[in-house]
Every structure is written in C-alpha cells, then in structure tokens.
Amino acid sequence: MENNSEIVRSITIGNVTIDLREPDVIDAFWIGQKEVYRLLSAGWLKMNDADRIMSPLLVGPPGCGKTTLACSVAQDFRRPIYLINCTSDMRPEDLLITPVLSSDQKVVYRASSLVSAMVNGGICILDEANRMTEKSWASLASLLDDRRYIESIIAGVKIAAHPEFRIVATMNDDSSTFNLPEYIESRLKPVLEVEFPKEDELLEIIRHHLPFVPDDLVVAVVRYLKEKKDSRSIDDYSIRDAIQITRYAQKFPPDEMTIDSIARRILKVRDLSSHSLRVQWAI
Amino acid sequence: MKQEEKKPNLYIIPYIPGYAEYAARVREEILKRKDSDFVIAVDLPRGLETLVLEATKKLPEASVLVDPLMRGIPIIPTSAPIEAVRSYLEYGLDIRFINTTLPVIGNLDDYRHFVNSCDTYGLEEVLRDPEKYGIPIEDVSKSWISSEAEKNYTAPFVHLPSIAATADEFDPEKHSSYELTRLQYMAMGIKELLKEGNDILLVCSSIHAPGILHYLECEISPIDDRYMIASRICAVSEDDMVQLTHEIPFMVYLYELYRGTPVDRMEWLRSIFSCTDYKYLMAGDAKDSTIYSCKLALTDQQIYPDIYNIVASAKYVVDDGYAIAVFDRARSYPPNKDKESEVSILDLIDYNLKSLGNTRVLKLKRSLIDNPGYHRRKWRKREKQLRRVGYSRWTRTPESIINEREFIHYITSRFTFKEPSEDQFTAEECICGLGEGFDVRETIRNWNTRKIYVKEPVMENTACYVMDYRLFNQKRLSGSAQVSLAGSPDTQSALDGYLGNIFYDRYYPWIGLAWSKGNHFDAAVMVAFSKLAVPSTQIFCDIRSSDPLKSAVEAGLKHTKTVFVFTDSPQELNGIEAGPDRIKVLPTRTIPYSVFEKMSQFDIACMRYDNKRGD
DSSP states (O other): OOSGGGSOOEEEETTEEEEOOOOBOOOOOOOSOHHHHHHHHHHHOOOSTTOOOOBOEEEOSTTSSHHHHHHHHHHHTTOOEEEEEOOTTOOHHHHSEEEEEOTTSOEEEEEOHHHHHHHHTOEEEEETGGGSOHHHHHTTHHHHSTTOEEEETTTTEEEEOOTTOEEEEEEOOSTTSOOOOHHHHTTSBOEEEOOOOOHHHHHHHHHHHOTTSOHHHHHHHHHHHHHHHHTTSSSOOOHHHHHHHHHHHHTSOTTTOOHHHHHHTTSOOOOOSTHHHHTTTOO | OOSSOOBTTEEEEEEOTTOHHHHHHHHHHHHHHTTSOEEEEEEEETTOHHHHHHHHHTTTSOEEEEOTTOBEEEEOTTOHHHHHHHHHHHHTOEEEEEEOOOSSOSOHHHHHHHHHHHHHHOHHHHHHSGGGGTOOHHHHHHHHHHHHHTTTOOOTTTTOGGGOOOOSSOOGGGSOHHHHHHHHHHHHHHHHHHHHTOEEEEEEETTTHHHHHHHHTSOOOOOOOOSOOOOEEEEOOTTTHHHHOSSOHHHHHHHHHTTTSOOOHHHHHHHHHHSSOOTTOOTTHHHHHHHHHHHHHHHTTOSSOOHHHHHHHHHHHTOHHHHHHHHHHHTOOGGGTTOOOSSOGGGOBOTTSOBSSOOOOOOOOOOSOOBTTBOTTHHHHHHHHHHHHOOOOEEEOHHHHHHHHHHHHHHHHHSOOEEEEEEEEEEEEOSSSOTTSBOHHHHHHTGGGTOOEEEEEEEEEOOEEEEEOHHHHHHHHHSOOOOOOSOOTTSOOSSOSEEEEEEEOSSSOEEEEEEEETTEEEEEEEEEESOOSSOHHHHGGGSOSSSHHHHHHHHHHHHOSOEEEEOSOGGGGTTOOOOTTTEEEEOGGGSOHHHHGGGSEEEEEEEOSSOOSOO
C-alpha cells in the first residue's frame, strides 16, 4: 500500500457519505534499542487470518522517542500512517466522525485520522493518549477488542476496521495526564517501556538529526549533559533537549557561547558548585 | 540438503541440540528399525562411552559431562544423541561414538602443550591469544572468534525437524582446523562402520552433517587420537537447568513425562502460561501472553518461543510479577529439585565452543507488596505518586459522604454567584448573534424546522464557601464557647488530636483543616468550591494552621471570584485585600444548625491504594 492512489478517500455506508483524511507523510528513523523495536513489531504481527492484531501501548518519559519508534516501525510495515495528537478537550466525535457544514449549506461528514486508518488498513498512532478523557476512550472500546469496529452516533453508522488496521497509543507518565480507565488498560497490550538511550546511541541520534554539526560539539554536549545529570544539577533531560542544545550551540562561534550557557537557556540547571557560576554569563 | 540423505546404508538424522522434537524424531526412527540390523552412530566423543552410559542411566535426573577445557555435554532427555543412547540401553542395539575430544589437530606435542596451557591459564585466556602460548592461531582462534560472533545466533525453524536449517554446501574455508579435524574424524568413523557392511543411522548435529558428507567423498589422513581428554559427571541444580540447554527446562520435564508420545509444544506452552500461581491474572491474560510469545518467536525467526520470549511476553502483556511466576514455572525441572550444581554451568561451552544455554538477559522486578487489591501497573503508579506528592487517600464512611451531598445541595441552592460557563453550553435558536458558535448537532436534529441553533453558555455557580467550625466544634464537644487554638498542632484544646490538612474530591472539591483522632475527624475550617480548575490535591496545603480562616479565604479568592464566609470571628479577616463584592461574610447561624453540623465532623473507613479521585 505504498502507492497513494490506493488510498480510499471516501466511503458510503447506506446513504451516508464520509470523507476520509489523507495519511501523514512521516520520515522517522529509529536508532538503538533494537529490543523494544522488536517487541513493537511483534505486537503488530498477524500470524494468520484468525489472529487478532494487538494494540500496544508505549510508555516512557517525555522526549525519549515513543512517537519516533511508533512511526519508524509503522514505516517498516509499509502501511499508510495516521498520527493523532490527543488533547484533554478531545470529544468522541473528534476521534470518530464530525459533521461539518459545507459551502453549499449541506451537512458533510468528515472522518478523523483514526477512522481513515481503519478504512484504509493503515496504522493509527494515538500520541499522548492519556490526555484524553474517559469519555473519548469509551468510544474506542469496541475497536480495541475482538469486535474491531466503531460506531458514530452522529453519522448513524458502524464502521468495521480493515483486517490490516493497526493502532498504537503513546503516553507520558506525568501529573498532567489522566489515568487510563481500567477497561481500556485491559485492551492495550503489550505495554512497552521506551527507555532513554545509552550514551553511544544518543550520540548517533544527534548525529543523524544534525549531520552538519561537528562531531566534537556533539560529543561535548552529550558529555556535559551526562555530567550534569550525574551531579544532579539537572533532574532529567530528553533526546529533544540534547538535540536542541546542540542545534543552538552550532549557531554560535565556540568562543562566544559555552555549552553551559546554552544549556541553561533550554534546561533548568541547578548551580551546585561555584565553578558553574563562572560560565553563566558568557555573553 | 534433504533431511535424510541416502548414502548406501547410511541414514542421517540432523538435530539441533536440546530440542524435544529432534529427540522424539530420533526415537521414532530407531523404533521403526529396531528389528533390523543396523548401527546407531552418534556425534559424541569416543572415549566417553562409559561416562555417557553411566549418566544416561540416571535420567531423568539431568547432569553434564565436563572436561578440563570446560566443554560440556548435557545429559538431558531432550538431547537427540542421548535419546539414541537411551534407546540403545532399552533395546540392546549397537551404538558407536564417532566424535573426538581433541581440541587441535595432528601434532601431539602441540596438543599436550595446549592442554597444559589451558590447565594453567584457562581456556578463554589461551583462546584469546593462542600465539602467546605458542599455539598456531589458525588452529583454534577461528572457532572461538566465530562462536563469539554467533553468540546470539539462533538457528531458524529450530522446532521443525523436517526442515531444520543446514548449509547447502560445505565450504572448508569457513571452518577452523579444530572443526575440520573433528569433521574428518567423524567421517573416518563412518567409513569404518560402512566397511563393516551394516546399515548406519547417524544422529549428528545439523552443523556437522554437511561436513561429514563432504569428507565421506574425500581421502582422509589418519588422525592421532591416542590422547583423550577425560571428563567427569557433574550434577546440575534445578536453577541451572536454564543455562544447560536452549530447550525450556519444563518442556524437558514434560518430554520425559510423555516420552513416546508426539511432542505437543503448543499445549505445553499454554500450560506454562496458565498454570502459574500468580494471583492477579485476569481473564484473557494467559491467552494473550501465549499469542504474543509466538509473535516474538517469529521476530527471532523461530516457530515457537524460547524461555526468553516466553518471559518477555508475560512481562509486557501482564507485569513483572507474572513474568517471574512464568519464569519459575518454565525453568522448573522437578527431577533435579534437590540437586546442587557441582560446576559453574554458566562457564561451560559445547564442543563447537558455543554457549550451552540461553545468554539473553531480561530485567524483572519482584514486588515486595502483596495486597490483593493492588496489582499490575497500579503498584508502579502508586509508588511514583506517593513519592511525588506525599499524601494518602482514604475512603470516608457512607454517612459522611451523604452529609456532604446534602450540605452542598443546601448551600449551593441558597448562596450562589453565577457566571457564564466556559465549557458548558446550551442550544438556543439563533435569533440574533452567533453566541458561541453554531450547534451543529441541534441544527441537524431540527433540520425539518429549518432553524439554526447556536451555543449559549450556561450560567453556572462559581462561588466558594468557607465554613469556620472552630467555635462550633468547641461548643459541641466541651460546652465552652471559648475560642481555643487557631490551630497549632502542639496546642492543647478540648478537641485534642492532630491538626492537619485534608481534601475531598469525590463530588465537589474541598480543602480544609481538621483535627484527627484515630478514624474520626473534627473540622476546623473547611472550604468548598463549586468549580475548581485545579485538583484539590494541588492546593489543600495552602491553608495554614497559624491563621486558618484568613488563609482559607485567600485560597478561595485565588481560585474563584466570590467567596461566602460563614464565621463568628470576622475580625480575623482584617487585612485581606479584596473588594466587598468578592467576599461576603455571614454568621454561622445563617445556615440552619441541622445543615451546618453535617460537615463539622466525619469518619474514615479505610486507606486506598490507588490515586483515583474520590475522597
């Protein structure tokens, strides 16, 4: 299903026509942590026609690569990819089908990325899924178990998922999120923890994202972050932070800004020794 | 290469070491032929016949033959050559060992020097740098290097004897002198047996089969095998069985129990997942774990999962506790239950210089809390929650909860401050103005009327209520109207007990200060919100025991526009900077006694182990 011309753009059920969305264009590249890659791939394998594809859940700290992992594995399966960023004000109809008024004053039904993935046999990635309320999750209960369909009250239709449809949810585990309802937790399996990469993997990740940056700067940034983390000057940092610091540092000549001063503009760095004060105001 | 290459009178059964299907296949072939004249040839080292027979007679008790170079031969029921030896013992057939214990070729001086070096410095040390010990590097290093590179290699289709992986063509360049010598030696042994004129059933590893066939067609120089390395039989503990073989130890046990019947690996796998003693398994968990383990096996290019994939599946589908229970079951081998290992099994290698058993590592955490209501991932969530916020949740008694509802119903119906809601709307017909936007649902519902409906915000009560119970409770409990403590926990009072911050969030968000004595609480100052944008847990510590009333009103003003204060000590509010339209101070008698006293005290029932809202 690599050819976009095979993508279905609208379906008609009974006398209800539903417009579908275009898949997202994603170019993700996964580095390191081969085991979690294998675990996610296994969750999406289908052994035979009677087998049910699992609905994995990726958990981990912010910025550790959950979405990248999901996109990367999804690319390997060569199915259209649909990414949904979940929010706390998401309603069930936002996840399913929304009626809109067209320019010619007719009601038109627009499917969400999830429904579009269901129809086209694509892969739906629910990003930050635990920001959704229980009401939104309830509308997905029938999709995540053996029934594999959703029901839209607004459009008055039931839509069954394509046999090749896959879904994955990613979530952070912080205080701004809701608890998943238990009946949803029991449907999201396996639960895979994405850990922060090791030092050599982080180096490779930064090099991949910033190929134009000199290697010594990349190594210096990673070492700096490791030292600060070990000395508890910073609580935690994400891959995103490391890339941002390196990208920002690259924009200044080395004698103008130190890595420490750049990092302080991106992270919260606690001063635990007098030495760090010396470099605070390099400009 | 086909499964059974038919040389004149030669039948080969390749096997992958340790797997039950191959042992069953060997037994089946032997039984098919037991009434005919044939010789069983196995790729076990010559010179070890007595020891192998002695250890085999002890089966099902597993053991291992170990030589000074730490090479081991597992004696387990699912080992194909050992199954052949058992069949020989049971049916009195002819059996020959055709392998050799020699680690290097030809020159015996080199060989003796090699053994002496290994005895002194250790095999691994010698193999790392053979030249340092005067041993030609091409003799042994290739085997060691190739085995290091293939440590994680698992042969594909390991469970299918009919299509077990074998090399199509044998290339001598890809093997070390060590391996070539042994292959030639085995081929020489087969040739000698062929000369005797009997049928031969050769049971050999799939790694050896192509090489043996290759050298059967070649001229082989005689190989000096006068010096044999002696081995000894070592006992193996039940815990070490998982390192002794790639096969799952529990399946080795099941093979022994059901020996002679077809291997039903899928059924054995289900029994591992479903027959653990894990208390918190939910319906469908065992089935989902079984299915996921098979999918993990496919990603490893196997048909059925090994012990690593079985345990990983249990961990990621359920949790670590279940994974530990599954691992305990999978690695159990009751015949060796009371045995202690007489050698470090982890240090052993096979005669091809590869590890005997599993080498992958999976981290599991054993929970120290055993609470029936507290399982799965909730344990991790709670642990994180408690570490982060430092509060605990308790359930109130049903009477306390009913009192709250009645109180709130009374007070919100009589003392209100209404504002347009930000998230609740009602549908009104569009007469003029668009309000908060079109209400598409209502418009479609009433499509036949040709009217358009728009959203209008609902007016909702956003007031906050502060109740000062200090005097009230003082009077109730001691009969005295004297105001005691504003609330230092150290001050003596008629109420006694410990003064602490509390919160509710079951129906309405509340925060407050209360004296606690065991399971009973007497309120000091309570604040009820009609609507609160943040969880009560984030603000309940804002009320200070040094000036409870003032801090309670300040907390209310921070989160709402209007605060109703019911107190008999209004002088304590001096100094609060807020307009009269924001604070309305009323005496406590404004609320009827029977209603006011509902929130003056409450009791708790039990501690909760989750962090869901609700008390």
